[in-house]
Amino acid sequence: MLMISPRMASGMQEKQYTPSLLSFFIYNPTFGPREGEEEKKILFYHPSDVEKNEKIRNVGLCEAIVQFTRTFCPTKPAKSLHTQKNRQFFFEPEDNFWIVMVVRNPMVEKPNKDGKPPTIEYQEDEILDTVYGAVVRQCYSMYKLFNGTFGRAMEAGGVDLLTQKLEKFFYRYLQTLHLQSCDLLDVFGGISFFPLDKMTYLKIQSFVNRVEESLSLIKYTAFLYNDQLIWSGLEQDDMRILYKYLTTSLFPRHSEPELAGRDSPLRPEVAGNLLHYGRFLTGPTNLKDPEAKFRFPKIFVSAEDGYEELHLIVYKAMSAAACFMISASVELTRDFCEQLDALVGPQLTLLASDICEQFTINRRISGPEKEPQFKFIYFNHMNLAEKSTIHMRKTASVCLTSVHPDLMKILGDINCDFARVDEDEEIIVKAMTDYWVVGKKSDQRELYVILNQKNANLIEVNEEVKRLCATQFNNIFFLD
């Protein structure tokens, strides 16, 4: 992605390039151990049009780095390689399978006079390892969600099947990586929970129970409102990646029709049924269509004996979305879908308007929102709950933040510091732009606050954060 820096106005055309994906490959060193067979190690390589010898060379370097690092720490593998032009991230998700992502450092292109080629300056200290390391792990988790482990593909159809699956999945997935807008939230990979009063929460729970009872095929259910989670029957780690898929990929793709207004041609036919607004986001778009296919995406979640394969049905009414997961061994029919639509559609529509109403009332009670003097990110490692007032709506393509990228990186730096020790800690820094940044870590919880009080001192900043903790987090941070 190219951004024109503000300095451009001064006459010299200076181009600023954000970090970008240079290559992404997956290899297994045991697949081509002999000389001349190196190509067999490579299971996937993006971009695919790279010349064969170059692919082999780049994989060779990764192998050498990993091997070399073992000289000094046999148990901890190499995680990244920093060079002037790029950073490479290594991840071994399954024995001997290595995923490598190469990210080009951001750079500034400065034009030269007299027709000389422009000077390129690499900004080597801009990329945070923790952020992109998390992106690589997320890539694997997403592959695993839809395909199961690499090992599973190997068992089912050997290297050929695995390479096919990798090709099919990553070809599209890599296009959705937006490396320039990755930040601390990717490190957390948390779930945003919808705040709700007890009554409404119970209503939702009883809805889930009723549906699961009537449609006994359903194994797991998850309930979301406004892209935020309310209820989930899945394991935390499975929900985390499913949540990521729903909120950054599936929901954004389907949001347009709802925004389009009732009479817009974009709006799908409400199937002649005006009793409810329910519709399938996965599977058939129109139940009345005689040609409709009742195929749903399959996902893999952890089970007692490894993993289980499930159909993923995502059904949405207004801002409420319910995910129903059914064992993949069952074939889903038109009958079942109609039954589900008839049962869930009206109830979900009702629930959605209930929640909406409740939400508006709560907001009114808490008073008119005035722009606060601070912004914060909160994350709880125990339940993966995350909350950010820094990020505007996170969509598939961009993650808009309301603060300067440098401040976001300072948050990332503090997070790295916290990760080093297991103890509770607090860090307060003042940036060159005079913003104050406060990080607190206490018992699995992390809170980062950015304060826009340039004339405050350390004591005042501390008081401000104390107030915030008291009002927003019920004083869960005790360390003073």
Place this chain on the structure above:
Amino acid sequence: MDVEGQRPMVSWENSTLAPVDRLRCERADSPTPGLVEGTEPGAVHQSAMFVHTQSFEDLTAEAEEAQREAELDQTDECTQELKALVVGEKTIEEQHNNSDISSESRAKEEDVSSEAWRSHRKHVFVLSEAGKPIYTRYGTEEALSSTMGVMMALVSFVEAEKNIIRSIQADGCKVVFLTKSPLVLVGVSRTCQSDKELLRELQYIYYQIVSLLTLTQLNHIFQHKQNYDLRRLLAGSEYLTDNLLLRLDRDPGLLLSAVTCLPLASSARDVVSSSLQTAKAKNLVFSILLAGDRLVTLVRKKDQYLHHIDLHLVFNLVGSSSSFREGEGWTPICLPKFNTAGFFHAHISYLEPASELCLILVSTDREDFFNMSDCKQRFVERLSKRSAYQAMKEALKCPSYSVEQVGIPELRHFLYKSKSSGLYTSPEFPHLYQSDEEQERLMGLYQDLHSHLHHPTRPLRSFYRCSQTENLLAWVTSGFELYLCFSPLGTKALAVSAVNKLLKWIRKEEDRLFILSPLTY
């Protein structure tokens, strides 16, 4: 203070990313009002002694060096250098023979495949571009030749892609590469130090080697014979590098790019300085009087500045060897920050046999031994007649001060650096940090604060960390850098008031703690 903060400032008051121009005067002065550069406690009254060094940034400034190298290529100094080298070699070996740190005592004979070898906190390797081992901190170079071969292979592989390898990161371990043709330096660290800090340390090691041989000589050797085994020339000098590595772990001066002084009443120091000033000679460039690791005074030729790195290399040379105690030493030394091409010649001697006071007279002339010896004689004669000499000897009895003297509760230790003078002051390590291990841990905390404040792209004004073991505050302005270590009981309010109180105390004591009026010949 106002020179800072020139990065675009951005407000999110209206949730925009547009830069907002602000008047400088609106800028905050917290935690306490700053001071204009050059007026901070410890700032020199006239011109500084050292080349101005903001911080370690200048360690990475290669431009001037490249220029110097270019100039060198034009002059044919080869014969002269070779002669110098012979002298150098001999002297190094002599020192080595007399030195009490013999290479046998080094932990050399380690099994390089053992867990013990692997788990050293910090490894340092130096190799030639042909992959030949030159130095290893632990184990023997012979046993590590294949490992070093791999290191060189990695460097050249990345270089072949028109790229430069910087570091490899693993959990709890990192490998940092520094290519300084014709040498390659590799650091392997299990500490929390940032890449930048580790690179700074490798730079020091590089300069240490250059100071023994000159860069011109190094280049000449490897241009001549790529495969040359440099250990032949450096044999017996490894203890200097070993010692420097120890200093890097423990001496705040190397972290701060600054030097600390022997606390001494300014009246006495001025007398010592002027006695040194009068004991001059034609080719004398620097006269340095040391008390252990502390500077008593430094007199220099007009317009000639000593870089703090060069001074630390001199400190290291003097501190690493006891041979200079046995008489007058005469040794060639290259001061790489001054000039990587040639040798200076240093006359090194102690004022009295059992004294800590060591005089270093740096001359440009190889044949100047007797002139320098005469300078020393004149200096000693002049000084011994003055009461300042007694005052100085008295001061030697308490070369440091305890943090209690400052009178701030919960304050355990601090570092204060005056940027314009390049001098710092710091109390002795308190009881809690007496052991080597604890001292290195505290230094690690300071290094951490330092690298946060001096982040290459996201520098900070202040950094406060509150943990289970200590509370730390670091603050940098255009005039000074301040690092404070409190007990975990210290509050933020205390920290803020401590800064004010400490600055006042340093101001009151600056006559004693700093060299306020450095002299030239």
